[in-house]
Amino acid sequence: MLQIENISFSYGKRRAEVFHDFSLSFEPGHIYGLLGKNGTGKSTLLYLICGLLRPTSGSVTFDGKDVKLRLPEVLQDIFLVPEEFELPNVTMETYVKLNAPFYPRFDAAILQRCLEAFELPATLNLGSLSMGQKKKAFMSFALATRTRLLIMDEPTNGLDIPSKSIFRKIVAQHISDEQAVIISTHQVRDVEMLLDHVVMIEGSLVLLNRSMSEISAAVRCEQRSMSESLEDALYVQPSLAGNAVLVPNTNPDDETPVNLELLFCCAESGSLPESLK
């Protein structure tokens, strides 16, 4: 579906490369979590995927077509929910009338269901919404477009606690096997129950690119007291309640929930088991 092949990119010739000979691919039927430190290039990668930035070398193709050409048949299958955005001062009905015709698979029923789930009226005026409400409204529209690739940059920023749960529910409900979702976020706890594939990047390095089931089979997260041994720990995070540890999973059939924060820190420190590298 989406192939990123040997791309290099920098913001200007005199600035350091954000990506050098970077490759990655995304397949339909998955919800990908894109994780990385601040400034590592997550948003840049999302813009490269959408054709909003042009790599200095290499290619990003969607179904074999180069995204930097911004062809309409590619753009109608990609939707980006950026971290920050403005909405025009029109009603949702007007916004849908103006934008929905560009997306052949747009489903008004999905939009209606998402707005109801977020407790937003269908007659709302987009210009008078708070940041959180704008996010909910725009994400509802994004899901309704049913594009084959849906990209969200920090989708849970600005959402209240109940809305984060609703977000997880509606994404899980309305994404089909033909679609792929890429969620770039630092708020891993908000989405870790939703993701089925994790990609961790650090500049041009892909630290981790595995499905959640592979990760669960390879590692387990445990809470240990201060007195317990940490010899087998891949990564240890002290807390008031003891130590949160990431250890190799000796029973691959016994999959446990993954703590993505611990996993991320472990990946950053270079301590991932070989089976995940």
Add this chain to the structure above:
Amino acid sequence: MKQFSFQRFAQLLRLDIRLNRYLPAMLGIFLGYFFGFVGIYWKLVNPPDISLEVLEDVLAFSASRYCLVLTVLYVLVASSMMFTNLSTKDSRLKFFMLPASNLEKMASRFVVVLLFGVAWPLVAYFLADLLRVGVLAVLGVSSGFSFSAVGEMCRQGWQVFATYFSDGFQGNLSSLYSGLDIVFGLLIVWLCQVAGGLIFRRRAFVFTNVLLFFILFTLSWVASSVDFVTVWLNCHADAFELFATVFLGLLTLFLLSLIPWLFCHKQVQ
């Protein structure tokens, strides 16, 4: 999929017009045009001591000249603002992500900014003229419409311009070159404004014309300062005319290629 779909283009136009943040300003400009024309025609209500027919002709000529001058000024300024919808990161992101081809996006901006804008003074002129005829009728004065004044000015201008080409095709190459130079020169000025709008994100009109002035001034100074150039021009006027026309033609083609290239290569940051 087609690179230009009229249905998609129409959808894009509809979206561009409805969500255009400059719509109130354009409506304000329209009202300015309208009341400007009404102000010119106001003299007919309390006419000075000349015949009404003469006064009507004079005012129609003034109004039509006002209309054409405003149109030319608008075209120049608006051309550099053709891509003001790309001035912020958010607006660039939204516009580039719209599922329409680059050609459709450029064409919609051309229509919304230029064609509609050029139509404004003409529509305001017609409406003001209708109002004039209506008011004079209420005052008991019969008067004809002066729409033809604009058409007459355009026809006279076109006749002068067409003479260059008709003389040229009859063997007067110098006349042909002059006609082509005028066409290319006008196109180059217009295309420079459009290209400047793509290159400069802010105050494109100012920066573009300052740069153009600087380039022209420098070229003129260099040409007049170098004796060889002056002498050569005097001795080879015919060759220079041909060279100038070819150069302007190539520059026009270059700008026509540059603008789509700039647009297609524009990035969100």
